[in-house]
Amino acid sequence: MTVSPSTAASPATAEVRVDLPGRAYGIHVGSGLVAQAGRWLKPHLNRKRVAIITDETVAAAHLGALEAGLAVEGIDSVSLALPPGEATKSWEGLSRATEWLIEEKVERGDLVVAFGGGVIGDLAGFAAAIARRGIRFAQIPTTLLAQVDSSVGGKTGINTAQGKNLAGAFHQPAIVLADISLLDSLPERELLSGYGEVMKYGLLGDAAFFEWLETNGPRLRDGDAAARREAVRRSCEMKAEIVMRDETEQGDRALLNLGHTFCHALEAATGYSDRLRHGEGVAIGCALAFDLSARLGLCSQEEPSRIRAHLAEMGLRADLTNIPGDLPPAESLLGLMAHDKKVREGRLRFVLARGIGRAFVTSDVPSEMVVRILRDSAAG
Template sequence: MEIVHVPLGERSYDVGIGSGIMARAGYRVAPFLKRPLVAIVTDETVAGLHLEALKASLAEEGIKSVSLILPPGEATKSWPHLQSCVEWLLEEKIERSDMIIAFGGGVIGDLVGFAASIVRRGIRFVQIPTTLLAQVDSSVGGKTAINSPSGKNLIGAFYQPSFVLADVDVLGTLTERDFLAGYGEVVKYGLLGDLKFFEWLEETGPALAAGDVGARIAAVKWSVQMKADIVTRDETEQGDRALLNLGHTFGHALEAATGYSDRLLHGEGVAIGCALAIELSARLGLSSQEDPSRVRSHLRRMGMKVDLGDIPGELPSAEALLELMGQDKKVVGGQMRYVLTRGIGRAFVSADVPSAEVLRLLRDELGR
């Protein structure tokens, strides 16, 4: 098992990455327990595929488990499901010294992490992410949240897990679409801070998607290490951590515009958002005019959504999309802050972006 350490003082933790390591989940969780009991929260899809294996691993260490199974999908990140999760934890008499396992993708991780942060003023939790997106991004760094009709992830808290266990073998049960949605977050790391990683992905991406275990472990570890380095410098997003939102300002607006539905998965929105951010950077004269076509070419080679026209159904006007972008958490003093690049691997945050230029870009993209 490869280990990436996230050094945050008393909130420090390890991210374990490997193949077949979920079978040792009980062994990894046991040292955190004061009594042999954990609460597992998962969704229907993951439960059908992996819940019994996780429970068996816990039972091997003499750990009893209770489980709550929620519906899959982004709509689960909502007040009603947060309430049902919190009430269930209280009904099961889960104590402050107990442990909750968030077992699923980014939706479950975000929802359960937020519930853990507020039940009894904070119960420790472990992330066992089952999607590529969750393994490389949402399970690490302590961002927990639910969505609001006003925007994505607007209600939440920074609350770090006690441990993260990322088994790349479970990625083999993902649909191609779900895997590639997660790959959108992987590409983001290359675009924001590591040209060598992006070049490696250009070469290795197809093998990674085809199931190469070594490539998957390497991609997850590389991504997690990059995120850990940034989170260590800026845990609560006062500065550098905003770089991790490359593509997200556009992507979150597109998710809101499509009703957080299956029309557009989060990672798909991020991939399209990254392409838009690179395009905007080039239009502003910040980066090479070749960068947008290079990024789009790689995403298309991987079989991913790249343009607004790849999203099924009607989209709002450019003006409406820009208004949705205004709900982004990076807005400061009413002013939008964009993550742009001075070239692939060289991202920065800027508030000096004319709204007219963004509007022109959105109109051009909608008119493709």
């Protein structure tokens, strides 16, 4: 089902439902939700105590507000603040979080609160999934990327030496609170990284949403609350629709990986460092996926140009030449793709498109064509 964004005034808080049998939950999108966290979380508590896992940056900026929002409803909390950054999403970080939950005597009927970006959401969710063989958890994502992607759908996990997100579990949250007022404190680069995932939704399944973003993306970037709320709401709605059809990525859910086969290889090549943020890699990956689609005759040559024009207007990267520092040759990047979770029977699966909003999954992609696309992107 394709639903175009409404131009009418939106309510202060919008709800998107993820109606999975026995594991249904709501995603609430609005401003000031952290200050009201106690009211939202209280119905999910067996006792008035939660365990918060966050990172040091988020803790310094927002933990006090969350604790106050819980205290209004008489809810006590304990918290663990981990170092920020992708390096925390590791076996060591998982061990620390899991041991802490057990040491704090967090029970299976309690609630773990993941309060941070995608790293914390993935890590805290995985720790909650395995501690005591499963503790319920809530997502309070603090970045645009986490609000529209990693907080929704129940994928949790960590990175390994072989690649990104190769150890993890499906563990659906009890509730998601996407407080768009938290986005006001994000550096512009962090916000734009999240926008790479927002744009992806229009490209994969809703051409009208991409057209809306072409008009309203700059407003979102520049702080317009209504544009941010609508972009987060529609992105979550699209992801929820796909997750409800295919929770564990046996079919349709793979569409959400548009741009990610390229992205994950580039992240590995840059050492999961600040050289390339995840959403930046997704934006580059989407542009390359449409390049590949056009080269294979699946869509017109104008489609990749239109995407790059929008990325340029938003101030986002679109090619390998935009990544600082040296990168491995195209053949080595192709080798890194072989570690991707989407490999089936030794064959890479790509999300390609017959046009904007018309993505599909295929394994029928010649390796030499992928290498050529990478070489062209690196050459500028």
